[in-house]
Amino acid sequence: MAGISLRKIRKSFGALTVVHDIDLEIADKEFIILVGPSGCGKSTTLRMIAGLEEVTSGDLVIGNTIVNDVPSKDRDIAMVFQNYALYPHMTVYKNMAFGLELRRAPKEEIEQKVKDAAEILDITHLLNRKPKALSGGQRQRVALGRAMVRSPEVFLLDEPLSNLDAKLRSAMRAEITKLHRRLDATFIYVTHDQVEAMTMADRIVVMKDGHIQQVDTPQVLYDRPVNMFVAGFIGAPQMNFLPVTITPEGATLTASFNGENLPLPARLIESVSGRYENKACVLGLRPENFHERMPLDVDPALTVSMQVDVELVEPMGPEVHLNAMLGGHQIVARVSPRCGARIGDQLTLIADLSTAHLFDPQSEMALA
Amino acid sequence: MNWLTNYYFGEGKGIDKNAPKPTGLRLLAHVLGREWWELIKLNLLFIAFSLPLITLPAAYGAMVRISVEMIEDRTVYLWRDFWAAFRTGFVRTSVLGALLCGGGLLCAQAISTYATAAKASLAFAPPLAIALLVAVALPLFGAHLFAALGLGRDRPLRDVLRASAIGVLTRPLPGLAALAVVALLWLAHIWFYPVSVLLPVLVNFSLGALVTSFATLKGVRLSLAFCTTEPEDGAAARPIRS
Numbered sequence: 155m156a157g158i159s160l161r162k163i164r165k166s167f168g169a170l171t172v173v174h175d176i177d178l179e180i181a182d183k184e185f186i187i188l189v190g191p192s193g194c195g196k197s198t199t200l201r202m203i204a205g206l207e208e209v210t211s212g213d214l215v216i217g218n219t220i221v222n223d224v225p226s227k228d229r230d231i232a233m234v235f236q237n238y239a240l241y242p243h244m245t246v247y248k249n250m251a252f253g254l255e256l257r258r259a260p261k262e263e264i265e266q267k268v269k270d271a272a273e274i275l276d277i278t279h280l281l282n283r284k285p286k287a288l289s290g291g292q293r294q295r296v297a298l299g300r301a302m303v304r305s306p307e308v309f310l311l312d313e314p315l316s317n318l319d320a321k322l323r324s325a326m327r328a329e330i331t332k333l334h335r336r337l338d339a340t341f342i343y344v345t346h347d348q349v350e351a352m353t354m355a356d357r358i359v360v361m362k363d364g365h366i367q368q369v370d371t372p373q374v375l376y377d378r379p380v381n382m383f384v385a386g387f388i389g390a391p392q393m394n395f396l397p398v399t400i401t402p403e404g405a406t407l408t409a410s411f412n413g414e415n416l417p418l419p420a421r422l423i424e425s426v427s428g429r430y431e432n433k434a435c436v437l438g439l440r441p442e443n444f445h446e447r448m449p450l451d452v453d454p455a456l457t458v459s460m461q462v463d464v465e466l467v468e469p470m471g472p473e474v475h476l477n478a479m480l481g482g483h484q485i486v487a488r489v490s491p492r493c494g495a496r497i498g499d500q501l502t503l504i505a506d507l508s509t510a511h512l513f514d515p516q517s518e519m520a521l522a
Numbered sequence: 523m524n525w526l527t528n529y530y531f532g533e534g535k536g537i538d539k540n541a542p543k544p545t546g547l548r549l550l551a552h553v554l555g556r557e558w559w560e561l562i563k564l565n566l567l568f569i570a571f572s573l574p575l576i577t578l579p580a581a582y583g584a585m586v587r588i589s590v591e592m593i594e595d596r597t598v599y600l601w602r603d604f605w606a607a608f609r610t611g612f613v614r615t616s617v618l619g620a621l622l623c624g625g626g627l628l629c630a631q632a633i634s635t636y637a638t639a640a641k642a643s644l645a646f647a648p649p650l651a652i653a654l655l656v657a658v659a660l661p662l663f664g665a666h667l668f669a670a671l672g673l674g675r676d677r678p679l680r681d682v683l684r685a686s687a688i689g690v691l692t693r694p695l696p697g698l699a700a701l702a703v704v705a706l707l708w709l710a711h712i713w714f715y716p717v718s719v720l721l722p723v724l725v726n727f728s729l730g731a732l733v734t735s736f737a738t739l740k741g742v743r744l745s746l747a748f749c750t751t752e753p754e755d756g757a758a759a760r761p762i763r764s
Contacts, residue, residue, distance in 0.1 A: 242530050247597040279539050282595050283556075286529075289536025 157182045158203065158308065158340065163212035165198050165364075172198050174364045175212065185334045185341040189351040190361035190387070196344045197312055199361070203342060204233045204310050216308070229308075232301035236313040238293045240285040240300075246272075247281040250300045264303075271302040274336065291322045298330070302337065309334075311343040315350060327353055348388055352376070360384050377509075382436065382518040385511060391441045391475055391486040397515070398437045400430040409437050409512070412481030416458050416505070422512050425522040430512075435521065438511035441475065444487035445504045446495075456508040462487070464499045476501070549593075550736050557592045557732075560600055564588055565728035567604050577608075579619020584608040585728060587672035589735040611671060614679065618671075622664045629657045662697045663690050665734040670742045672735065677746065685745035693741035700737030704730040 158180040165173040188196035205226030379385035398409035408415035466477035512521040571581035584607035636650035666686040
């Protein structure tokens with residue numbers, strides 16, 4: 155069992171607190187990803203779990219044991235660093251075997267484990283080579299292999315793909331996910347890349363300024379972000395935020411934007427009803443909520459036509475990202491490549507509000 | 523100093539899994555490029571272990587065994603593997619080394635005697651030629667023998683001796699070429715002395731062992747396969763560590 159509990163964990167460097175009393179339960183064999191912008195405390199949290207940073211206060215529990223004062227080597231964890239941290243003077247084999255040698259494991263066992271890990275990672279042909287000769291991807295595999303040979307209960311990965319090119323990163327994402335299934339161990343992975351987080355994780359922990367913003371599955375984070383930060387951070391291109399005023403219209407409520415009343419879905423009306431009438435809110439619309447023509451699978455009552463001025467067209471292949479001005483606000487719309495929009499065009503887009511979000515402008519918390 | 527840091531820590535081109543494996547002299551160059559620093563350390567280790575003189579054959583045997591591992595592209599833990607090879611092969615290599623040295627001394631004596639006698643009478647020319655031939659064949663056999671000991675360390679001595687003899691007879695030219703390289707290494711040391719004073723300390727022994735092992739390995743491997751008296755279970759391919 156290698157469930158991990160972070161209970162009111164705090165990390166301070168002198169007067170500066172970088173992790174603020176966070177609570178987190180990580181289940182055994184879970185693949186959990188800590189994601190957030192630079193400086194949000196995700197790597198520090200990981201390093202505390204690894205035992206490379208002391209916990210200022212709170213309890214760090216692995217299995218059933220509080221490990222705050224347990225040395226890193228005794229925590230049954232293995233860490234893969236961003237820069238791989240391979241020993242340049244050692245061959246791949248020696249790099250992988252080093253940890254086991256320090257633990258005085260029998261030579262036969264070391265050989266077997268290195269061989270097995272090398273086969274899984276397809277690096278058998280590299281075993282007698284030094285890191286200098288290896289490409290980034292190969293080094294990354296070696297770093298993973300070095301962690302694997304120790305057969306730890308928990309793998310900690312600190313932005314392991316950030317030094318790779320886009321193509322290789324995509325390939326390695328899939329490999330790490332497969333590896334997690336194969337090894338059946340707990341993976342805690344740190345990244346600032348939300349695509350990595352979305353594609354690999356069982357659950358994602360979104361962090362900002364040393365606080366956990368939301369912990370949930372990728373789809374829930376995408377569909378039901380708890381605040382504007384999560385809504386903006388998860389999803390690429392990010393969610394569009396438009397300032398609106400909640401306006402009563404007959405028996406219902408609408409969101410008034412740029413002199414136009416936008417219809418709201420029942421769940422949003424319910425959440426703002428009685429609290430936000432005639433008050434300002436922030437409307438969140440994903441780029442895919444904009445369409446160049448009326449889609450068949452949405453309720454027409456929850457759509458509205460909007461005139462936008464196209465400022466930039468980004469062809470992505472299967473789709474086009476339009477950067478446009480809407481009522482003085484910059485938005486990004488994800489439309490079909492066949493829409494034929496060009497820079498400077500004035501375009502009418504259909505906004506689908508059925509999956510829109512509303513946020514409180516002060517607290518930035520979601521209202522539904 | 524950035525260039526040094528980049529050289530040491532920088533990313534390489536990567537190694538293609540499906541790239542054709544180098545053969546022949548390219549393989550030798552590949553091994554030299556990869557293991558040059560280990561060869562220097564191996565040379566120093568050999569010198570240190572040979573200082574009592576009586577340990578020289580065992581140290582040479584261990585050095586050849588390490589060279590074989592390098593050629594076979596296996597991971598080498600220099601100190602550990604050298605010591606293991608030295609310890610486990612001590613008796614065998616010492617006895618065989620002593621016999622080879624004795625043979626060499628006899629040969630030198632015979633050449634000296636017959637050369638003097640041949641000046642007086644041409645009747646001594648044939649034995650002189652035979653002595654010279656043996657003087658060349660003996661180190662050639664020695665090179666094959668030590669390579670065979672390194673490769674077939676778990677094999678009976680009879681197999682190893684037979685394989686070495688067959689190796690000498692079937693593929694003598696690579697071995698002779700390797701011996702010529704070794705001779706050149708030492709001649710270079712003598713010719714360029716004192717500039718070359720560090721040559722024996724740094725590379726002469728280990729490089730010589732690597733080159734002779736490389737040259738004789740193919741013949742020895744084929745011969746060992748031919749001289750099987752026990753069922754093969756891949757013993758010859760097993761790494762040194764035990």
